[in-house]
Amino acid sequence: MTSLNATSDIVTSIAADALILGVDAEGTILAHPQVPAEALVPLQEAASLLDVKGKCCAVTVLPGTGTGARRVVLVGIGEGSARELREAAGTAARSCGKDPDSVVVAIPAADDAGYTAIAEGAVLGAYSFRDYKTDAEPAEGEEPWAGTAWSVAGASEAAIERASILIAAIAGVRDLVNTPPRDMFPGAVAAIAQELGAQTGAEVTIWEPEQLAKEGYGGILGVGMGSARLPRLVRVEWAPEDAKAHVALVGKGITFDTGGISLKPPKGMETMKSDMSGSAVVLHATLAAARAKLPVKVTAWLCLAENMPSGTAQRPSDVIKIYGGKTVEVMNTDAEGRLVMADGLARAIEDNPDVVLDVATLTGAQGVALGSRTSAVMGDDAIRTEVADAAERAGEDFWPMPLPGHLREGLESTVADLKNIGDPMGGMLSAGLFLKEFVGDTPWGHLDIARPAFNEGAPWGWTVKGATGHSVRTLVELFEQRAQA
Template identity: 45%
Template sequence: MTTFALRTASPAKTRAEAVVVGVLPDGVLAPGAEDVAAAYGRKLSGLLASIGINGMPGEVAKVPTGGVISSPLLVLVGLGPDAGPDAVRRAAGNAARAVTNAASVALALPADSPELVRAVIEGYRLGGYAFTSYKSQPGTPTTPAEIVVLTPAARRAEIAAAVEPAQVLVDAVVAARDWVNTPPADLTPPAFAEAIAAAVKTANKGLGKGATKVTVDVLDEAALAELGCGGLLGVGAGSAAPPRLVELTYAPQDAVAHLALVGKGITFDSGGLWIKPAASMATMKEDMAGAAAVVQATLAAARLGLPVRISAFAALAENMIGEAAMRPGDVLTTYDGTTVEISNTDAEGRLVLADALGRAVEQRPDAIIDIATLTGHMVLALGDRIAGVMGDDAVVADVLAAAEAAGEDAWPMPIPEYMDERVHSSTIADLAQYDGIRWGGGLFAAAFLREFTGGLPWAHLDIAGPTYNKGGATGHLATGATGYGVATLIELLELTAAGRGAAAPAPSAPA
């Protein structure tokens, strides 16, 4: 069990087994490490030069102190030219992987504002993340028993108040990463639904007396058939593990707004009869990351006591090649009665989201946000670090602001008018699920989803790129699942709770 503390102690005098300081490109230590710089004096520039630390992002060096400062180990991390929350979060993550076998670590990174304190805590905990559930010998843990954030502002109320939200966010991101990293044979739609229900139960037990609980309703294949959820049933028809729709509700009495969160939860995507190439199928356990994000963001909102009503929908199915699998040419009827002609069984995410969006619309929220690993087109357009955001301008602006504050990269993308014609191009059904045109597939998918939003304010996050890190760990991002979207959704909920954003009620006119 790791404990966190804020202290005003000098980093040069702390007796923690390791002390972490930031380095700027001009060869000086970043704010928070002044006492360490003073202890080394003129020797500091020579030390940095000898170990090749130039203050650039990603640089890490461990230096035995030889008694120059009280801690036996000095960890130097490059911050880059802007020592803001994003840089601090990344640097703290790099430090976490550099420090192993230390019982206590003192972080003397820039931390004189609530945003920086949150960045230090989030970065260090997320950077030290490792998924070891399937390791027979998990190895050396990277998280020490005690982590101390050193800041002269430790006694300020707003600084102390930043610790709990940071811990809640990290817990949510870690839980989402664990779900996404779980092998797909162990996280089928029924198993994932059970895991969500268990997570809700555990979260509710941890809430204080009088706190608003989260309720959960799991709709199985019989309930989905009765409701007419043809998208979920069609996608799941080829799998031995039937689909589920999990609906969560968080309804505090003091809610200032109502948001609906909808997440794609394809627990494994083979592509169906449009089977994927082997290389493209290797990480398709990640295809349920959107559902993981909306569930964990909802539970985090309950822990934080945010005054925002949340209706969350996790659409869970496995896209496989069984004897009953849907075929190109089939027509499915979604929950709201819309008929859809199937042309590509590997464009399944939009079908399960159609049912979930239809359910969300019935709740009449102030805004709907859906999040999904939806299209490879968005990866081609934006790369593997940036999510695409589409929808109504005001809601898109809120999501982009939330993503920036959360340190998650996102970029606005259009839904051109001519996409509406493409979506309605089927000659036998209301909508075409796919039209075979190579260009703008991510925009087509968003236009398709818009058909199921009931005209309500809406934004769509396509997180196909940043949800899974196929390379080495970097900054606060581990190899494998990144938990992308959890922080953005939590930040969006906090923005809404503060009375800002498109979903916030308009101020009352003066009497």
């Protein structure tokens, strides 16, 4: 099992598969209190011959001559901000050889935040999902790979503890989302949430299909009725006695999205196991608050359904009743996320939280507007600013977006209170306006993470291919700020 710890040893004396060192903008290997100056001399000579530069995430691998490591990985850290340290460590981690048993990271940082970033980046940059790889199974007589032991030189125990909590949360999201939809369906997610809640002290409540019908959760039921694997609503709550605030989270949990009767083209379905990313994020952000024992009450709502076409699936022009009574004309069954989220938001505000935040891979329009690395945040001005500021501190990219009032007219229906799609232009914004109808007067923010939640391209920084865990760090940062307010 992968482990993470701090070390106060002289790192060049530690036997390891790899030693990671930082390089500044001039190409100079950065001094570190636990790296003897004389050990840097031959490494610096080799780096100079190879014209090594310190551009952030630029990597050069050298033999570990003169150290206890098999190889030395030099990585540029740019200006050395926490964000750059995290990305540099993540990039370097992928150059430490296949399945290294041990890696030592000796990049200097100015404070605990820097060392936390280094630890996070290294472990998460090396993350891989191999549950279904047959070559990951040991051959007869071989010992199974036990994972990498990561040692961060100079880090405090507090920095390592915080990094460990964030790593567990982000890797947890990645594991859930990367799991094939055959095995990750609404009931399976609910069972996992229950198990993890018992481990961390969070209280978990599950609404089975019969209870959803009895209590009027028409959005979740409407989306999930086309699948043989029926929907669930899951409430996960961390409620410490000394809570200074109450944050409600609502996560979109479409475990697979075919588009329903409004069927997606085949290419559009290839990554649709990722449509449950919002629910995975709010689950693990809540568990992170519990593990850190933050004095903030966090209530997460996982709105879980599988959107399938069948004889029992909802149809375009059907009218459904959302929890609380509002009716929606379903014009496109592929605009399903907002339907399950409407149920979750309407229920979440009944608990009178200080703020409700929803997290969803909601619209393809998000990627058109902001690309594959920057998520959108909409909602009340103060909450939108709070989320964007938390993201900046956390090293994640969120961009504030408006909710223009004139787009609301496109959601008018002739037979129901609302339609589930608006005008074709500004689709990300009209989806936000749709959700706004279900939050009442509760301060609210809407996080559309459609593209950043799942990386279809090459790894970069601490972001690997596949599920990313994007937005977990932003939410935890927001919890911490609320705890201090």
